Amino acid sequence: MTKTVLIADDEPNILISLEYLMKREGYRVVVAHDGQEACELIEREHPDLVLLDVMMPKKTGFDVCHEIRANETFKALPIVLLTAKGRDTDVAKGLAMGANDYMTKPFSTKELAQKVRDLLGAQA
Amino acid sequence: MRRFDKRVALGVALIGLIGLVWLGATGGLIWSTLDDAGRAILKNTLGERIMLLLLMWAVSLIAVGSALRFLVSYFMTAPARLAEEAQVLLGTDVKRQLVPTGSIENRRLADLFNQLVQQREALRDEMDTRVQEAARNTEQEKNRLAALMSELTKSVVVCNLDGRILLYNNRARMQFRALSQAPGVAGGGELIGLGRSVYGVFDRKLVMHALENIQHRLQRGASAPSAQFITTTQTGQLLRAQMAPVRSVQTTAGEPVQMTGFVLMLDNITREFEAQSRQDHILHTLTERSRAALGNMQAALDILEYPDVEPDMRERLLTVLREETEGLGTRLRELKSSALDSTVLRWPLEDMLGADLVAAAIRRIEALGGLAVVATEVDDSLWLKVESFSLLQALSYLAERLRQECVINTVQLRLSMGTGRAQLDLCWTPSAAKLTDKVVPGWEHDPMRSGGEDTSLTIQDVVERHGGAFWFEREAETGTVFFRFLLPLAAPQEQLETSSVVRNESRPEYYDFDLFQASAQSRSLEDSKLSELSFTVFDTETTGLDPANGDEIIQIAAVRIVNGKLLRHENFDQLVDPKRNIPAITIPIHGITPEMVRGQPTIDKVLPAFHQFAQDTVLVAHNAAFDMRCLQVKEKVTGMVFDHPVMDTLLLSAVVHPNQESHRLEAITERFNINILGRHTALGDAMATAEVFMRLIPLLAEMGIHTLGQAREAAQKTYYARLKY
Numbered sequence A: 001m002t003k004t005v006l007i008a009d010d011e012p013n014i015l016i017s018l019e020y021l022m023k024r025e026g027y028r029v030v031v032a033h034d035g036q037e038a039c040e041l042i043e044r045e046h047p048d049l050v051l052l053d054v055m056m057p058k059k060t061g062f063d064v065c066h067e068i069r070a071n072e073t074f075k076a077l078p079i080v081l082l083t084a085k086g087r088d089t090d091v092a093k094g095l096a097m098g099a100n101d102y103m104t105k106p107f108s109t110k111e112l113a114q115k116v117r118d119l120l121g122a123q124a
Numbered sequence B: 001m002r003r004f005d006k007r008v009a010l011g012v013a014l015i016g017l018i019g020l021v022w023l024g025a026t027g028g029l030i031w032s033t034l035d036d037a038g039r040a041i042l043k044n045t046l047g048e049r050i051m052l053l054l055l056m057w058a059v060s061l062i063a064v065g066s067a068l069r070f071l072v073s074y075f076m077t078a079p080a081r082l083a084e085e086a087q088v089l090l091g092t093d094v095k096r097q098l099v100p101t102g103s104i105e106n107r108r109l110a111d112l113f114n115q116l117v118q119q120r121e122a123l124r125d126e127m128d129t130r131v132q133e134a135a136r137n138t139e140q141e142k143n144r145l146a147a148l149m150s151e152l153t154k155s156v157v158v159c160n161l162d163g164r165i166l167l168y169n170n171r172a173r174m175q176f177r178a179l180s181q182a183p184g185v186a187g188g189g190e191l192i193g194l195g196r197s198v199y200g201v202f203d204r205k206l207v208m209h210a211l212e213n214i215q216h217r218l219q220r221g222a223s224a225p226s227a228q229f230i231t232t233t234q235t236g237q238l239l240r241a242q243m244a245p246v247r248s249v250q251t252t253a254g255e256p257v258q259m260t261g262f263v264l265m266l267d268n269i270t271r272e273f274e275a276q277s278r279q280d281h282i283l284h285t286l287t288e289r290s291r292a293a294l295g296n297m298q299a300a301l302d303i304l305e306y307p308d309v310e311p312d313m314r315e316r317l318l319t320v321l322r323e324e325t326e327g328l329g330t331r332l333r334e335l336k337s338s339a340l341d342s343t344v345l346r347w348p349l350e351d352m353l354g355a356d357l358v359a360a361a362i363r364r365i366e367a368l369g370g371l372a373v374v375a376t377e378v379d380d381s382l383w384l385k386v387e388s389f390s391l392l393q394a395l396s397y398l399a400e401r402l403r404q405e406c407v408i409n410t411v412q413l414r415l416s417m418g419t420g421r422a423q424l425d426l427c428w429t430p431s432a433a434k435l436t437d438k439v440v441p442g443w444e445h446d447p448m449r450s451g452g453e454d455t456s457l458t459i460q461d462v463v464e465r466h467g468g469a470f471w472f473e474r475e476a477e478t479g480t481v482f483f484r485f486l487l488p489l490a491a492p493q494e495q496l497e498t499s500s501v502v503r504n505e506s507r508p509e510y511y512d513f514d515l516f517q518a519s520a521q522s523r524s525l526e527d528s529k530l531s532e533l534s535f536t537v538f539d540t541e542t543t544g545l546d547p548a549n550g551d552e553i554i555q556i557a558a559v560r561i562v563n564g565k566l567l568r569h570e571n572f573d574q575l576v577d578p579k580r581n582i583p584a585i586t587i588p589i590h591g592i593t594p595e596m597v598r599g600q601p602t603i604d605k606v607l608p609a610f611h612q613f614a615q616d617t618v619l620v621a622h623n624a625a626f627d628m629r630c631l632q633v634k635e636k637v638t639g640m641v642f643d644h645p646v647m648d649t650l651l652l653s654a655v656v657h658p659n660q661e662s663h664r665l666e667a668i669t670e671r672f673n674i675n676i677l678g679r680h681t682a683l684g685d686a687m688a689t690a691e692v693f694m695r696l697i698p699l700l701a702e703m704g705i706h707t708l709g710q711a712r713e714a715a716q717k718t719y720y721a722r723l724k725y
Helices: A012-024 A035-045 A061-070 A088-096 A109-123 B006-033 B036-091 B104-151 B170-179 B204-220 B270-304 B311-337 B354-368 B388-406 B433-439 B459-465 B494-500 B584-590 B603-613 B624-632 B649-656 B665-671 B682-702 B708-724
Strands: A004-008 A028-032 A049-053 A079-083 A101-104 B155-160 B165-168 B227-232 B238-247 B259-268 B350-353 B372-378 B383-386 B410-417 B422-428 B447-450 B453-458 B469-474 B481-487 B535-542 B553-562 B565-575 B618-621 B646-648
Touching (some): A004 A012, A012 A028, A012 B270, A028 A035, A035 A061, A049 A061, A061 A079, A088 A101, A088 B469, A088 B481, A101 A109, B006 B036, B155 B170, B170 B259, B204 B238, B204 B259, B204 B388, B270 B311, B350 B354, B383 B481, B388 B410, B388 B453, B459 B469, B535 B624, B535 B682, B565 B682, B618 B682, B665 B682
Parallel strands (some): A079 A101
Antiparallel strands (some): B155 B165, B155 B259, B227 B238, B238 B259, B410 B422, B422 B481, B469 B481, B553 B565
16 A cells, blocks of 8 residues: 655755655655644644654644644654754754654755655554 | 148147147146145146146147148158049040159159050050051052952942942943933933942842852852853843852851852943844854755755656756755855854853752742642752753743643652753643643743743743753653753863862952941831931922922932942932023023023933932932922822932021021031032032031931931921921
């Protein structure tokens, strides 16, 4: 069965690449442009993995992360935070919020693809 | 004439009596041995010459008397005189020599007394010289300190523990002027001045907090503890203050060091801070945006490397690359034009023992009431780098909000070592899980409010000051929920501080003043001694004598009397635009023309500054009823209520000199021989009134009038007495 990946980022320029990459990896892709939309799409689409930008309008990635984890249904949903915030305190916060992994921009798409494969494999 | 001596008379009478008795007894004995013939012969012989016998008796008595008198004066009167004269020497400063009289022993005594007097004089002279020398040294030390202070480019303010200013330098005066809300009016004089409270500028709690910190470290044995804090003044200026304690002189070794006051060194860092914030912001956005842009480019490049990318996808990715490259270039150009300032300023973080911070937080939160605080798992070895004031504010804000919104009555504080940073947790057991998770997130963005205090700071600001992080987390195993602060660590250094510096040596030698003796007057004003109170002596010039019907103040001037000293330089002198004409006939009286008041501040600007200038003092004026009336009719317009205690030199003069006809200021200054330059200006008159008042205080004291209450009572009586005439 095709796995669904939700990509949430407000930057269209990265969405193009990420969407292409994930589709190429064989996943179904759902795109959200802000934190609020991300939460709604998770509820509706039940994705198998979420790629979450931290700095988004309406709700930050941290907030979305926190909300997902508070919901019993999505306790185990893998979340990878993508962010331009690179301080160690941000990484610590992200992981404390329940993210499975954290990637600081710029990152290698190959590494990202590998991470997604690993997380989805572990889940399956 | 010599004094009649009773003792001599008594002695002579006694000897006379004994002579008579002897004569009688001897005569009787002889008589009894004689026969009748012999008796007849004796009777005939003596009977006729009895007068001669009595005369001889009397003559010998006179001889005895003079001998006695000589003996008495020789052996008794001379020592008595010597004693009296010695008494005089003892009781007074007379330096005369005693004339030796009387017996040899008496003369020797007198000589000894003379020698003792000489010795005493020599000792006195020596002591005087030493006192003078010491006074000169003290004066020199004072001058040296004053010179040092005035040369300093930093503002220095020295206060006692009540926050009263005891010493300040010129730089501080200038700096406070910039802080004044009405700089054009009083020149900052309402903020800085001897005896004024420093809390007019600084938040009392902030200063108390810093003091507590220092006290704590002093008790721990730190040799040179100091505290730093940054505060925002009412005018929105940022001041960085460094506080150092002024310690009491240790009388015996091992006695705990007491603080008697503190020194504040101030820097106005508003501009640096703004520049820094701007710079930080630019750097921050640049870094984050560049990262994002690079991320976009990297991802696009990665995709472009796939050989089978469709042409239209390839075109889209190339567009992404072009856009991002251009964006980066633009940002770099912007950065260059914003000319990064090289002055770097960081929010000052103090080294603090983590356990101390937790203890302070417990005290602070429990003081709010309604919450019990427990410290669990506190790592005693952790030293933090914190700005404790705002951090404690943050903790008590969170605790109070938890109590109110999540119905919590117990919280725990936890401090542990994380990776590279300390973790300070505020934990609680949620009363309803759902509620907590829904309510809590987002608190870090709200302005903090705690214990009825509002601040514009948010938790996020506090966290940013520390370069830390903050979040809300739930522990899966225990169900405990907590707020976590990640805080920077400090190297433990207090021990080093203690051991490497020998105690007491760090104390400079040049401030042996008694500046710190004064403390808060716990007595009410009424019972305070006139000689100890602070006064604001003022005078107003007006357009006329009827303030209730349109006459306006055109000048206010005042000087201060603190601790019995007239502070001529701490004065208030301000012309006021009355917004009406000045009657021509009054101009010769006050010398103020319409041109002079044009463009001057109006009364609603001047009175608030004057009110602050007169804060915590007793108002003094000559014929105060009129000046007070002028101030009171303006209460509505300015909102300034002058409810200070008031003294009137006119009434007090009448108390002291009830028989004088005139109590006009001219008459009194003449009586006291006071010469004042610039009389008939408001400042000149205020000075004259102050001089008069200072001379009245000791005269009142002679009449038994020492306190403000007594003076007021006496003045009131005189007032009624005068009304009768």
